[in-house]
Amino acid sequence: MAGIGNSGSLHLKSLVKRYGGFTAVDNVNLEIERGEFLTLLGPSGSGKTTLLLMMAGFQDITSGDILLDGQSIAAMPAEKRNFGMVFQGYALFPHMTVRDNIAYPLSVRKRPKAEIGAKVDEMLDLVHLTDFGHRFPKELSGGQQQRVALARALCFAPPVLLLDEPLGALDKKLRIEVQAQLKEIHNRVGTTFVFVTHDQEEALSMSDRIVIMNHGRIEQVGTPSELYQHPRTVFAASFLGKSNFLHRKDAVYALRPEKIDLAAAGTGQGANTVSGVVQSVTYFGAMLKYQVQVPELGEIEVDVDAWRGGTPVAEGTTVDLTWANTAAVRLEIEPK
Template identity: 50%
Template sequence: MSFLVVDSLTMAYGPLKALDDVYLTVEEGEFISLLGPSGSGKTTLLMSLAGFNKPNSGRILLDGLDITAREPEDRNFGFVFQGYALFPHLTVTGNIAFPLKIRKWTPARIRTRVDEMLALVGLESFADRKPRQLSGGQQQRVALARALAFGPRVLLLDEPLSALDRMLREQMQTELRRLHKETGVTFLYVTHDQQEALTMSDRIAVFEKGKIVEEGAPTWLFRSPKTRFVAEFLGENNFVRGIRSNGVWQGFGASFSLPEARDPGGDTDAATLWLRPGDIDLGPGGEADISFSATVEDFVFGGTQNRLELRLPGGESIAALISTDLRAKDVLGQNLTFRARREAVGVLR
């Protein structure tokens, strides 16, 4: 049996099912992101795992033991809140020591552990400061140190980076990956940020309307989604109508075959083809590529990548992210040739 099992968990608020028969397995030491839009059920599941919510049905198993009815303090789970929830009247040292005092650790043991956690998160020189004297990133490190201090079996994180600016958020993503690797603690991380989930996770569970609609490794979900919701939610995507006849696809204003691993087979007039903007490049392709023509209707400068809005011959609009050094006046209104690798095209039935 897996280390942590969410077995057919259901939770309703009146007629609304916040969790609808959710099943998820977690191996010890994994980093799993619970990804989905607001109201999809991911935070409700995290709160249920923490013991703050009591599900209507289903079980939560830890090492094969049913902990569904256990109180939060009896689960040995750490929790990092979205707003940090630090005690403003306590110093950094006091905040980290708080859960250890609750567990009646000896003063000597507490001092040793606090020093270890300060070193782990790089805050040794900030030990005597109050939360108001810290930056957002430093406060987040204190919250992480406090949640990890007592050695939890599982660390639950509820959108902990959402209040940080982009650059600091990216730095903290690196920090979280390092902490996960160094501590070996199982992480369950709630986010609505696709890039966070792709960057940090061993696996991603994608939520929609109280259900896990797909779960798997980030690369697999990004490159081989089974549903349009996941194909669209996990990074920007282009969708066009495709028809397959005698092994040849018609789509993007071109005719082409797909690799066996990408082609579901059979003839259909109801398939949707998808292609991510970053997989489109300018210029004619080779044998391994699909080549198509499109008119450039808009150009947005993005530094290392420029965004082009394209109109296909059939009238469909798609976007492309082109790294080539382009100028708007050279491409706007032009009918140009573009290419994409065949294995970058996906099919949704």
């Protein structure tokens, strides 16, 4: 992998974490490749943070193993693993300046002063905070604090960077900006990033691969487009994006709202055509969201491009819904 940083591969083998009778992480197997941006996505309580803390060394393992570049690190304490970590709420040292925060991992390793100074300058430049070195964390905005946390976690060239919902505290607009910066930094350093989030848009826009987690298990692993276009389970289809679920005989199909076309009654032409009554229309600027009651399918959500879709159809109108055969994805019935 190209990049100014270090990078390593992680192999999680049959990882289990139990608290008493509760299984937080249930037999997780995962290969994280050198230099990739991997996102653990799931609702709260899905085990994604526990899994990250096990990689970091802050949670001990009930059973299973973790390999870094083929070497087991399961028994290694957190401070020996050399992983960078960005915490929820950043966990900056409030009594140190930005420079001292970033220099911390190098100074506890007793590196020479000149080397530390040069490295801190480089990191400040990487996160665009060159003029903020002498400020204290509380004098910075949330986004700036987040960048300091990132610089601090990267400055000792860790093979793996673990990020625990690092953007959770930022407002939506800032979050999108920081997502782009984070992605850019990942490209520049080339370090393996393991990113935990419950925000599906964040996962889709940043990741090389996404791991969808639910109830301590991996539901599905894949690139963002693989997961979006070909979800395998009901959970994957509903957690990542929205889906209509069509029950046909003993199979379930997922159909994305934007893959359905809406036409005037009797004019619908497609492999699949059904007729229904518009229950509600909601305007979202770029698109219109219709809820359409279809007798044989129930309520179906349809997204229509607001600009190309023409005049909105009024509530109570009967319409035709059509979609291509490839639009509906057959799901695996979840083992119960």
